[in-house]
Amino acid sequence: AQSVTQLDSQVPVFEEAPVELRCNYSSSVSVYLFWYVQYPNQGLQLLLKYLSGSTLVESINGFEAEFNKSQTSFHLRKPSVHISDTAEYFCAVSRSGQGGKLIFGQGTELSVKP
Amino acid sequence: DAGVTQSPTHLIKTRGQHVTLRCSPISGHKSVSWYQQVLGQGPQFIFQYYEKEERGRGNFPDRFSARQFPNYSSELNVNALLLGDSALYLCASSTDRVVGNTIYFGEGSWLTVV
Numbered sequence: 001a002q003s004v005t006q007l008d009s010q011v012p013v014f015e016e017a018p019v020e021l022r023c024n025y026s027s028s029v030s031v032y033l034f035w036y037v038q039y040p041n042q043g044l045q046l047l048l049k050y051l052s053g054s055t056l057v058e059s060i061n062g063f064e065a066e067f068n069k070s071q072t073s074f075h076l077r078k079p080s081v082h083i084s085d086t087a088e089y090f091c092a093v094s095r096s097g098q099g100g101k102l103i104f105g106q107g108t109e110l111s112v113k114p
Numbered sequence: 115d116a117g118v119t120q121s122p123t124h125l126i127k128t129r130g131q132h133v134t135l136r137c138s139p140i141s142g143h144k145s146v147s148w149y150q151q152v153l154g155q156g157p158q159f160i161f162q163y164y165e166k167e168e169r170g171r172g173n174f175p176d177r178f179s180a181r182q183f184p185n186y187s188s189e190l191n192v193n194a195l196l197l198g199d200s201a202l203y204l205c206a207s208s209t210d211r212v213v214g215n216t217i218y219f220g221e222g223s224w225l226t227v228v
Contacts (some may be wrong), residue, residue, distance in 0.1 A: 004156075036219075043118070043204060043219040044157070090156050101147065101170050104156030104215065 001082045002027040006105035017082055021076040023091030026076050031093045033074040034102065035065055038088040047089070050074065061085075086112045093094050115161045116140070118207050118220035126226045127195050129187030135190045135223045145169075146188040147217070148180055149204040157204055163188055164210065192225075 007022040025031060032051050033108040060095040065076045074091060084107040088109050092102040119138045127133050139146050145164045149157035162170035163182035177193045186207075192199055202222040208215045 017172040041221075044206075045219070046216055049216075092156075101159050101162055102149075102157070102170075103159070104149075106156050107154075109122075 002031065002093055002095065002103045004055045004093055004103055004105035006089075006091055006108050008019060008108050009106065010109045010111065012113060013027070013047050013081055016080045018079050019077065019081050019085075019110065021089050021110065023074045023076065025072050025074065025091075025093050027072075027093065027095065031095050033065075033067060034092040034094060035059075035063070035074070036090045036104075038090065038107075040087070042068055044090065047076075049061075081110070081112045083112050083114060085110060115119065118218050120203075120205050120220040120223050123221070124224045124225060124226075126228060128228055129195055129197060131195050133195060133225060134223055135192075135205075135225070137188045137202050137205030137207075137220060139186050139188070139205075142217055143207035143209055143218075144186055145208045146182055146186065146209055147206045147208075148188070149206065149219075150174075150188045151166070151202040151204055151222070153201070160190070186192075195227045197227050200225060211218050 003026045013019045028103045034049045035047040037047045038044050048057045050057050050067045058064045063078045088107045091105040092105050123134045147162040148160040151157040159172040163178045166182045180190045182188045204222045205220045206217045208217045
């Protein structure tokens with residue numbers, strides 16, 4: 001069975017500081033990896049995804065994540081955060097033949113302080 | 115273009131009652147999935163429908179059911195409501211079942227069972 005572990009439930013950070021949100025997964029088969037962001041009282045928005053190819057994927061707002069197969073990780077990073085990045089971040093996995101079914105982690109609350 | 119729309123946005127029900135939640139996918143999307151997000155946790159997969167047929171089911175009791183209509187909209191029904199059914203119910207749509215196609219989420223229906 002697949003599972004996703006987000007190692008930090010809350011990450012407080014000051015504005016313009018770097019941040020890393022950690023995600024580990026377990027699966028016996030190849031997986032596809034996603035990061036979603038949820039702003040207060042809103043639905044989920046896709047931030048970035050890894051399907052194949054380059055293990056480093058980037059989003060349009062400065063986030064990046066690196067797929068590490070040997071460590072079964074897909075950590076999310078940003079070199080300099082903004083107040084507007086304050087949100088809940090969810091790591092998720094899916095696998096071939098299960099389009100539409102995502103297994104989510106528990107979420108990490110990123111709180112950016114001025 | 116309109117995104118995934120869900121109704122109602124908030125509702126309060128009493129234990130033992132029944133609830134119907136509705137979802138309209140993005141135009142052209144034939145796949146609809148439902149997720150339950152309990153406060154403080156990541157979303158849990160409930161159902162996926164594609165071309166009006168159930169294509170996947172999560173670990174939820176038979177009190178939960180769903181269907182998809184010819185126009186690809188969907189309903190989630192929950193019978194004999196329990197206090198533990200209180201959650202945000204998210205609907206998501208995508209063009210098909212292929213993993214990697216972006217899954218778009220609605221803003222959810224907040225269900226409170228008292």
